[in-house]
Amino acid sequence: xxxxxxxxxxxxxxxxxxxxxxxxxxxxxxxxxxxxxxxxxxxxxxxxxxxxxxxxxxxxxxxxxxxxxxxxxxxxxxxxxxxxxxxxxxxxxxxxxxxxxxxxxxxxxxxxxxxxxxxxxxxxxxxxxxxxxxxxxxxxxxxxxxxxxxxxxxxxxxxxxxxxxxxxxxxxxxxxxxxxxxxxxxxxxxxxxxxxxxxxxxxxxxxxxxxxxx
Amino acid sequence: xxxxxxxxxxxxxxxxxxxxxxxxxxxxxxxxxxxxxxxxxxxxxxxxxxxxxxxxxxxxxxxxxxxxxxxxxxxxxxxxxxxxxxxxxxxxxxxxxxxxxxxxxxxxxxxxxxxxxxxxxxxxxxxxxxxxxxxxxxxxxxxxxxxxxxxxxxxxxxxxxxxxxxxxxxxxxxxxxxxxxxxxxxxxxxxxxxxxxxxxxxxxxxxxxxxxxx
DNA sequence: AGGTCATGTGACTTCATAGTCATATCGTAC
DNA sequence: GTACGATATGACTATGAAGTCACATGACCT
Numbered sequence: 001x002x003x004x005x006x007x008x009x010x011x012x013x014x015x016x017x018x019x020x021x022x023x024x025x026x027x028x029x030x031x032x033x034x035x036x037x038x039x040x041x042x043x044x045x046x047x048x049x050x051x052x053x054x055x056x057x058x059x060x061x062x063x064x065x066x067x068x069x070x071x072x073x074x075x076x077x078x079x080x081x082x083x084x085x086x087x088x089x090x091x092x093x094x095x096x097x098x099x100x101x102x103x104x105x106x107x108x109x110x111x112x113x114x115x116x117x118x119x120x121x122x123x124x125x126x127x128x129x130x131x132x133x134x135x136x137x138x139x140x141x142x143x144x145x146x147x148x149x150x151x152x153x154x155x156x157x158x159x160x161x162x163x164x165x166x167x168x169x170x171x172x173x174x175x176x177x178x179x180x181x182x183x184x185x186x187x188x189x190x191x192x193x194x195x196x197x198x199x200x201x202x203x204x205x206x207x208x209x210x211x212x213x214x
Numbered sequence: 215x216x217x218x219x220x221x222x223x224x225x226x227x228x229x230x231x232x233x234x235x236x237x238x239x240x241x242x243x244x245x246x247x248x249x250x251x252x253x254x255x256x257x258x259x260x261x262x263x264x265x266x267x268x269x270x271x272x273x274x275x276x277x278x279x280x281x282x283x284x285x286x287x288x289x290x291x292x293x294x295x296x297x298x299x300x301x302x303x304x305x306x307x308x309x310x311x312x313x314x315x316x317x318x319x320x321x322x323x324x325x326x327x328x329x330x331x332x333x334x335x336x337x338x339x340x341x342x343x344x345x346x347x348x349x350x351x352x353x354x355x356x357x358x359x360x361x362x363x364x365x366x367x368x369x370x371x372x373x374x375x376x377x378x379x380x381x382x383x384x385x386x387x388x389x390x391x392x393x394x395x396x397x398x399x400x401x402x403x404x405x406x407x408x409x410x411x412x413x414x415x416x417x418x419x420x421x422x423x424x425x426x427x428x
Numbered sequence: 429a430g431g432t433c434a435t436g437t438g439a440c441t442t443c444a445t446a447g448t449c450a451t452a453t454c455g456t457a458c
Numbered sequence: 459g460t461a462c463g464a465t466a467t468g469a470c471t472a473t474g475a476a477g478t479c480a481c482a483t484g485a486c487c488t
Contacts (some may be wrong), residue, residue: 004310014314029243045467117331119243152427159416160425166384167377210424211374213366259437
């Protein structure tokens with residue numbers, strides 16, 4: 001958590017710091033990011049940084065929190081439709097929301113993807129609470145689906161939620177990261193929703209029916 | 215690729231270098247590994263190292279190649295049974311082979327898992343050829359499955375192969391890495407095959423039938 | 429013994445990192 | 459205006475990384 005000093009800062013200075021940090025973390029892997037570059041970009045003194053944050057990890061954790069919050073907004077819309085859709089339709093909406101989040105916040109999306117690439121050590125430290133928030137979310141969804149008779153009641157909820165989370169990230173990662181060869185910045189805006197939904201629908205079909213011939 | 219000098223070295227010296235490197239790469243993420251530590255552990259001079267390899271990347275690539283070769287041996291056994299098993303049984307055997315490889319070569323397995331955590335940049339460079347060897351392998355398997363009428367002919371082979379590869383890694387990673395909190399070395403030998411196959415069978419069921427209630 | 433080529437060596441250079449700290453500046457209250 | 463606490467500053471320290479290079483040691487042939 002940032003210090004009070006940081007929160008007392010004028011809005012625009014806070015933003016300068018966060019923007020610089022987001023830029024840096026979206027450009028490089030965690031270990032390659034540099035506080036030096038961040039303070040330079042933000043035009044604050046090195047010493048100031050250490051008055052705001054205890055170090056790199058502190059800063060990163062905070063940014064992850066911001067991303068999580070922001071992403072939740074995109075998901076919250078869906079939850080209002082929760083009752084009218086079945087599990088698979090809902091899952092589709094979630095992918096769409098994920099896509100839109102990524103489109104609106106390319107840098108944040110890139111940072112989110114980089115989480116997968118952290119040491120397991122660091123991943124645990126950073127994801128302490130929000131860790132399996134995503135997994136918990138899917139567990140609940142799966143439970144509802146089972147209750148509504150949409151989903152095979154024999155499945156292992158936790159394990160399935162885990163797999164879906166993994167696939168979730170894979171597909172989005174594939175779409176955003178593989179497609180743009182390393183943050184070519186503004187190219188991100190050219191992406192089409194339909195193009196991605198082709199993959200999502202294939203993925204959904206796998207999750208729903210499997211690949212066995214009938 | 216290592217230099218001729220390296221290959222001309224007496225066997226035990228080559229091994230000392232490779233062992234030290236494998237130890238280092240299995241302990242730390244790529245960027246955290248240190249040539250200094252490797253040469254110290256291998257008891258060679260810094261300068262010697264740079265006569266054998268052009269740098270860290272060169273060494274790492276070579277080790278990945280060794281791992282790939284070694285893993286192929288484990289898979290080759292299966293391919294003899296290729297005709298007598300259906301796709302899903304074959305896939306199950308592949309997981310088993312993966313498990314056995316990991317059990318016999320814990321350090322190599324850990325390094326293989328670390329590949330997932332590389333920058334996309336580096337990942338591409340290192341996986342140039344062997345990159346989608348795994349994916350190609352699954353595509354062929356899927357094709358055979360389709361031809362034998364075991365698999366839905368409507369599926370996108372490439373995309374499905376990609377997803378299976380991802381899940382493949384996820385499950386094994388989950389099993390080996392999450393379970394042992396960061397290479398506690400010899401603990402790896404305590405793992406039970408059955409314990410892991412519980413998860414594999416759940417995963418196979420998802421791939422086969424999906425999760426929709428029937 | 430002399431010569432030559434391959435190999436070995438580790439101190440050194442260069443670079444960039446994280447983090448510190450004495451000092452300066454600001455801003456508000458009195 | 460002065461005093462005091464909060465905030466800002468960037469040169470500085472400490473650390474460790476990758477990679478180099480002038481020289482040393484070996485091994486084998488003539």
